[in-house]
Amino acid sequence: xxxxxxxxxxxxxxxxxxxxxxxxxxxxxxxxxxxxxxxxxxxxxxxxxxxxxxxxxxxxxxxxxxxxxxxxxxxxxxxxxxxxxxxxxxxxxxxxxxxxxxxxxxxxxxxxxxxxxxxxxxxxxxxxxxxxxxxxxxxxxxxxxxxxxxxxxxxxxxxxxxxxxxxxxxxxxxxxxxxxxxxxx
Amino acid sequence: xxxxxxxxxxxxxxxxxxxxxxxxxxxxxxxxxxxxxxxxxxxxxxxxxxxxxxxxxxxxxxxxxxxxxxxxxxxxxxxxxxxxxxxxxxxxxxxxxxxxxxxxxxxxxxxxxxxxxxxxxxxxxxxxxxxxxxxxxxxxxxxxxxxxxxxxxxxxxxxxxxxxxxxxxxxxxxxxxxxxxxxxx
Numbered sequence: 001x002x003x004x005x006x007x008x009x010x011x012x013x014x015x016x017x018x019x020x021x022x023x024x025x026x027x028x029x030x031x032x033x034x035x036x037x038x039x040x041x042x043x044x045x046x047x048x049x050x051x052x053x054x055x056x057x058x059x060x061x062x063x064x065x066x067x068x069x070x071x072x073x074x075x076x077x078x079x080x081x082x083x084x085x086x087x088x089x090x091x092x093x094x095x096x097x098x099x100x101x102x103x104x105x106x107x108x109x110x111x112x113x114x115x116x117x118x119x120x121x122x123x124x125x126x127x128x129x130x131x132x133x134x135x136x137x138x139x140x141x142x143x144x145x146x147x148x149x150x151x152x153x154x155x156x157x158x159x160x161x162x163x164x165x166x167x168x169x170x171x172x173x174x175x176x177x178x179x180x181x182x183x184x185x
Numbered sequence: 186x187x188x189x190x191x192x193x194x195x196x197x198x199x200x201x202x203x204x205x206x207x208x209x210x211x212x213x214x215x216x217x218x219x220x221x222x223x224x225x226x227x228x229x230x231x232x233x234x235x236x237x238x239x240x241x242x243x244x245x246x247x248x249x250x251x252x253x254x255x256x257x258x259x260x261x262x263x264x265x266x267x268x269x270x271x272x273x274x275x276x277x278x279x280x281x282x283x284x285x286x287x288x289x290x291x292x293x294x295x296x297x298x299x300x301x302x303x304x305x306x307x308x309x310x311x312x313x314x315x316x317x318x319x320x321x322x323x324x325x326x327x328x329x330x331x332x333x334x335x336x337x338x339x340x341x342x343x344x345x346x347x348x349x350x351x352x353x354x355x356x357x358x359x360x361x362x363x364x365x366x367x368x369x370x
Contacts, residue, residue: 023257030259070302072208073330074215074339114325116301117255138323138341140299145258154259156323156341 002093004100007051007063012041014060015053018085019044026147028122029081030154044081050104054093061088064097066104069114078110078161094125098132106161113159119144120153134159187278189285192236192248197226199245200238203270204229211332213307214266215339229266235289239278246273249282251289254299263295263346279310283317291346298344304329305338319344 007015019040023031031043045051048065055061062084069079080101084093105113115134118126130136138156146152192200204225208216216228230236233250240246247269254264265286269278290298300319303311315321323341331337 026258030255030257032256032260033258035256070215070328071217071220072215073211073218073332074302074328075217076330077325077328112326112328114328117259137325140262140322140341140343141297141345143255143259143262143297143299143343145261147258156325158325158328160326 002054002056002061002096004052004054004097007045007053009041009045011053011060011063012045015044015063015083015085016040018060018062018083021086022083026145028119028125030117030144049108052097052100052104054088054097061085061091062093062097064101066101066108068110069116076109076111078105078108078113079116080105080113095128095132098128102132102159102161110161112161115155115157117143117154118157119146120155121146121149126155126157129157132159187239187241187246187281189237189239189282192230192238194226194230196238196245196248197230200229200248200268200270201225203245203247203268206271207268211330213304213310215302215329234293237282237285237289239273239282246270246276247278247282249286251286251293253295254301261294261296263290263293263298264301265290265298280313280317283313287317287344287346295346297346300340300342302328302339303342304331305340306331306334311340311342314342317344 016037023029023035024033026033044063044065048067051063051065053060053063062082064080064082066078066080068075069077082094082097102113115129117140118129120126134157136155137158140154140156142151143154144152201222208214208220209218211218229248229250233252236248236250238245238248247267249265249267251263251265253260254262265283267279267282287298300314302325303314305311319342321340322343325339325341327336328339329337
């Protein structure tokens with residue numbers, strides 16, 4: 001059973017190799033590949049509103065963060081980033097985290113969720129976000145220097161959040177929700 | 186003659202009422218209207234790669250900043266924000282600053298410029314950016330809570346930067362370029 005719970009500093013230590021490998025690959029994230037572990041910890045764990053992990057039997061499968069995409073008059077739009085550990089791919093962990101993040105965002109009072117820069121060549125991610133109700137609302141020509149493909153477009157994806165079917169029992173300060181999903185599904 | 190030069194900490198003191206009024210109006214910027222002067226100084230003067238002012242006869246007309254819009258594989262795309270002081274509106278100061286910023290961005294090695302969130306109801310700005318070669322590449326439904334109009338859309342605008350006609354003689358560490366423009370034009 002996969003659980004989603006807040007990330008601890010100790011979790012980040014375990015997550016760091018995944019973060020480092022994904023950023024170093026330069027295929028999906030516009031983060032600095034030379035970023036230190038401490039900078040990554042700031043970006044992923046400290047600055048966001050919430051950072052969570054997906055785990056199963058004590059094994060880390062992935063992580064995501066939720067934050068406001070803008071301030072003041074734009075603060076009702078949320079933003080998330082998701083990373084899945086290499087050994088856990090193809091099991092629906094990203095889908096599970098995205099579904100969880102939408103419910104969490106709604107509970108935190110956000111009205112929409114925006115992905116600012118989905119690399120267009122990342123077809124698996126684009127298809128998944130579409131399947132989860134996100135629309136491609138923008139296309140940024142040649143906005144990403146892909147390690148293998150050179151300059152590729154990025155997509156802006158956006159979803160207005162509806163009332164969740166299964167609300168999370170999550171307080172602003174005390175996230176204890178657990179989302180479960182059958183193994184291997 | 187309007188000069189564009191780097192902003193000093195003393196300039197920011199003079200700019201602060203303009204910043205505060207524009208943010209408090211909640212019509213154009215997704216910044217927190219309750220932001221302190223020190224937070225605004227960080228956002229506008231400290232964090233960007235460059236912050237400049239437009240002035241004439243020692244009087245501040247406006248300011249803009251230039252920064253990378255993303256890191257790593259997205260670091261070739263720049264981002265700017267512009268504010269014009271109330272008494273200086275309608276004189277082409279925003280146009281002048283945007284033209285200047287494109288040349289500066291090009292000289293700093295950026296290949297494109299992106300505006301992440303142009304409030305769609307800000308028709309003067311949208312028309313100006315279009316006139317200066319920016320394309321609307323995205324539309325974010327209801328992404329801005331406008332003080333008078335309620336939820337309005339935001340536009341994502343983007344321009345691939347060409348070789349500038351009049352290159353600025355600007356070093357990375359030592360901006361001394363002056364752009365002039367006839368008064369009242």
